[in-house]
Amino acid sequence: GAPADAAVQNAGVNALATTVRGGTNTSAAVSTTAAAAVPLAAVSRLETGATPLSINHQGLFAATTISFNLAPGEALGNATTAINRAVEGLHLPLDVHGSFQGTAKVYQESLADEPVLIATALLAIYIVLGILYESYVHPVTILSTLPSAGVGALLALMLFHVPFSIMALIGVLLLIGIVKKNAIMMVDVAIASERQGMTPDEAIFHACLLRFRPIMMTTLVALFSALPLAFGIGEGAEIRVPLGISIVGGLIVSQILTLYTTPVVYLYLEELRRWFNVRLGQSPDLALPDLQGETP
Numbered sequence: 001g002a003p004a005d006a007a008v009q010n011a012g013v014n015a016l017a018t019t020v021r022g023g024t025n026t027s028a029a030v031s032t033t034a035a036a037a038v039p040l041a042a043v044s045r046l047e048t049g050a051t052p053l054s055i056n057h058q059g060l061f062a063a064t065t066i067s068f069n070l071a072p073g074e075a076l077g078n079a080t081t082a083i084n085r086a087v088e089g090l091h092l093p094l095d096v097h098g099s100f101q102g103t104a105k106v107y108q109e110s111l112a113d114e115p116v117l118i119a120t121a122l123l124a125i126y127i128v129l130g131i132l133y134e135s136y137v138h139p140v141t142i143l144s145t146l147p148s149a150g151v152g153a154l155l156a157l158m159l160f161h162v163p164f165s166i167m168a169l170i171g172v173l174l175l176i177g178i179v180k181k182n183a184i185m186m187v188d189v190a191i192a193s194e195r196q197g198m199t200p201d202e203a204i205f206h207a208c209l210l211r212f213r214p215i216m217m218t219t220l221v222a223l224f225s226a227l228p229l230a231f232g233i234g235e236g237a238e239i240r241v242p243l244g245i246s247i248v249g250g251l252i253v254s255q256i257l258t259l260y261t262t263p264v265v266y267l268y269l270e271e272l273r274r275w276f277n278v279r280l281g282q283s284p285d286l287a288l289p290d291l292q293g294e295t296p
Helices: 002-018 078-088 103-133 138-143 146-159 166-195 198-231 237-281
Strands: none
Touching: 078 103, 103 138, 103 166, 138 166, 138 237, 146 166, 146 237, 166 198, 166 237, 198 237
């Protein structure tokens, strides 16, 4: 009859299902006994409430976005610092964490790249100057003028209550190329004078007297050229003012200090160079290079 045929068919299906690669499966594929249903209320409850229409995710985690605006006269760096301080005071659980997105994220990424950018620029300058003067120490004499320019730029920004922004950083990078020309003028003449038989003291003193006027002329030209940026008004002035103030402040401080510090650094490094040459068995004096590539 029909029940017998259904039982035979069910047994055949079970036998076929249990025959899996040598009969390793011994369970029945289709249940032939009545199973008791579990009510949904035993494992859950039904209630009415307000839920979001959608849940935003960032990667694999649920996320929510909190936007903020800057107060007038406040910098983005100050805002991110205040937000981080407020989040630390909340003592959030370990599985809750936050991060900046949009403009704030770009700002943090740019700050992270600043040390690498400045170090790369200084390394390139050192290599070029080392090739130019055929020396390992005198490029350091030229680079010694850069800290005074950076200090002057920061002091000027603090004096006028201007935040250190990306444009101010660009101004500091421009100062690297403007300020080091003072030391280049003096070191170039001093090395040439030493090769003509002068002592280091006489050579650097002669270089300071000979290059004082061109140093003052070039510095004043760059300084007065940056004044319209520093005191500019109108559309886009908030971008130009930090650039101009950093350049003007760096030039003023570096011009005052480098005229005194560069000769001192030159003499100390020249003594160091002579000491190393004596230890290596070489002549401490600077040799005059021959145009044919031979040193007399």
